[in-house]
Structures are given as C-alpha cells and as structure tokens.
Amino acid sequence: MFQLIPNWKETIRFAWSVRFIAIAFVLAGAQGVIALLDKAAPAWLVVLTPVIAAAAGLARIVAQKNLPDFLTDTSGAIGRKTAGGAAVVAAVMAMAVPITAKWEGLRTEAYRDVVGVWTVCYGETEGVQPGDVHSSAECAGMLEERLLEDYYRPLAACIPTLVTAPIEVQAALTSWTYNVGTGAACRSTLARYARAGQWEAACNELPRWNRAGGRVWQGLVNRRADERGLCLSGL
Template sequence: MSKAEQLAAKAALPVSGGAVVWPFTVAEAAQYATLLNQVVIPSIGVLIALVTLLIKLRVWWRGSRWSRFAKEESGRIRARWWVGGSAAAVIALGLPMTAKWEGLENHAYWDAHGQVWTVCYGETAGVQRGDSYSDVECLSMLQERWGGFHSDMIACVPQLAEAPAEVQAAVTSWSYNVGIGAACKSTLTKHLRRSEWREACNQLPRWRRAGGQVLRGLVNRRADEQRLCLSGL
C-alpha cells in the first residue's frame, strides 16, 4: 500500500450506515432508498395532489355564478387601483346594480334619449341596427366596459382608489350612466378629489335628468346608488 493510500485509510472513520471520508460523508445505498421512499416520493405525491386540487378549484370557480363578479380580474380593472376596497368587493357591489338599472336587451334598440343604437346593458359603442348578442356575451361586454369606467374614474380622480368599496361601486355605476366626460367635470368629482365621500354621495340625486326632463327611473336609480354609497361610510 502506498503512503497516500495509508493516509486515506487512516482518514476513513467507520460510522453507522456508511463511512466518513474526510471531508465527505458517504452513505450506503440503503440510506438513499429509505430517503427516497419515506421523504422524496411522499413529497412528490403531496405536491401532485395539491396541484390537482387547485386545478379542480379553478374549474369550479370559473363555472360558478360568483366568478362573474370577481374577474379582475377581468377587462381593464387593474389590481394596483384597489386600495380602499378590494376588486371582488367593488365589482360584486357595483356591477349587479348597473346591470339592474341598465336592463338587458339582447337585440339592438333605438335609445330615444341618447339618440343612439343600444344593446345589452346600455352598450352603445359600435352598435348597429340588427345587432344581437347572447346573455353570456352581454355579461362579458358589461364586465369589460364597467372595468373600463372604473379605471377611467381612477385616472380622473386618483383619490377614489382610497374610498370605501361602496363609494367606488356607486360612483362607477353613476359614471357608466352619465359618461366619463360629464362625471369628471362634476361637483361630485370635486368632492372626491378632496376625499369628501359623504358630500360626493349626496351629489348623486342631482343627476336625475335626461333630455332636460326629470325621469322617474333616474330618480330611483340615483336613490339606489346613493344608499349604496352612504352605506360604506
């Protein structure tokens, strides 16, 4: 045996299940098998089970009626805007209210007040006579447009992002009806810029006219939006 081999032999110390060869520990094959069977394989099994569960939950969620109000999660609504109220809360509060007051029309109709062809939940952009959409298409259109109005209101009034979810929902529903241009120039918006949520909510009933006339439907809609707005204060 060479001198180097003699030094290596002296450095090798016997241990249970293997040997320590400076500076490494060399385990026996049985130890690797035990580690594989008792730790690695069960861990992989748990990971696969969790992934499968998450996939099933995602499929269930996308098929549930609640997913309609939490798609951030959809359209142009951006998570960075949601500070005062969560995305799901604002959508769940505001989108159904807008849908209720706009009403669903699957076939394009002539809006005498707006002098424009309208379809679904008050959609007017690019609508032409004879256009027709399914309920699912109309809901998708509403989600996209509603999210766009919320984003536009935040761009117009950054302070709105700090408001309670109820205020954001009511203001977005109102702007969806009156238009961003009119909303951004309003006294209501001035109150929002000063974070005067209650004063802003109390401006809603003033928006009850169309074509220069007070309409009972708008009176009722503004009262509903005001109740929602104030409920968050």
C-alpha cells in the same frame, strides 16, 4: 403521463389558486346545468364566475404562501401592492356590474334607442349592427369591460383619491359615471368632494343627478337612491 400530486393535501391547504380554480369550476358547472335546463343564469353567477377565474390566474403568479407571510414578503412574483390593487378592482367590478345592469336593463337583440342609435345588451352602442344578438353572459362580459376601461379607470384618473375609497363608494360612483358620462362626472361638485376625501358629501350628491332633457325622471330618482344607498353603506 398523468400523475397525482403527491402532497395534494398541503397544496389544497396553502395554494390559493387551487381553491379559486375549484370554485370557478363549480360556478361554471352551475351555469352549464342552468343552460341545459334552458334557463337564464342569475346575473350574480354570470359576474362572479369570471371574477373568480381571474383571481385564480392572479394567484398563480403570486408566491403561494399563507396570508401573514404574504403580507410581510417583498420577494414574491409580484408585490402585495399590485396584488392588492387587482383584488380591489375585481371587488369593485363585482359590485358595479350588477347595480349598473339592474338599472340599464338587458336586451340581447340589437334595437334602436329613443334617438335611433343601434343598441344592445346593457346600453352598449359601440360597433352595434342591426341583427346583432348576444347571450346574457356575453352582455355581462361586455358591460364589465366597458365599466372598467371606459368609466372606472378614467374616473380614477380624474379623481386620484377614488382608489382609497371604500369598495362600495367606488362601485356606486362607477355606476353613476356609466350613466352620466366621464366628462360630466369629472367636472361635478361630487368629484370635488371626492378629491377632498369627503365621501359622505360625495355620496349625498348623487340624488341631484335625476334629470334628463331638463326634466326629472322617476327612473333616475330611483337609480340615484339605489346608488346612494350602496355608496353610504361602505362608510
């Protein structure tokens, strides 16, 4: 039988998960309304909704305490270090996805790129077949998964100091790595500066990556300026 929570005021006041669930519900509802109007939801809304939903799931397994108690507690369902790490990664993705999407461009129907490779969404090529079609929300989800698993995590593995950098630095370097590849990124002078914790020097290396096929491209010049601006904004 359905029954209201008797202490709902205290639950809403202290339970982070309830707050996150409520916010995620509102964001999802907004996307639904926009879809009914036959319009495309803005990228920030598409990205933010799963981030908040993930935060709600995380909050369900964290001891429901006020922040000062949580920061000093070591007996919760998971340690604050784990919770903090997950929160940092979510924050990095919330910044990395929009800036990467901005410069990659969205194509919801599969197409052949300049070298004949079938591509879709934000430059996705893995497993793409002729006739593939995806919604903007599906494309955003694919991009976030690829950024996290194939670029951010490998970059953090070859630059162990990355996880200590400001969120803006991590997001900018993730976007850059998506564009140049993890191999080139990890072998770069930028990576050497990053390993030494010289974040400003690392950020200032970004404009050097403005070439493709041996020539300078204005699109890459503009992208690197954008990424550098985000990178330096966190310092």
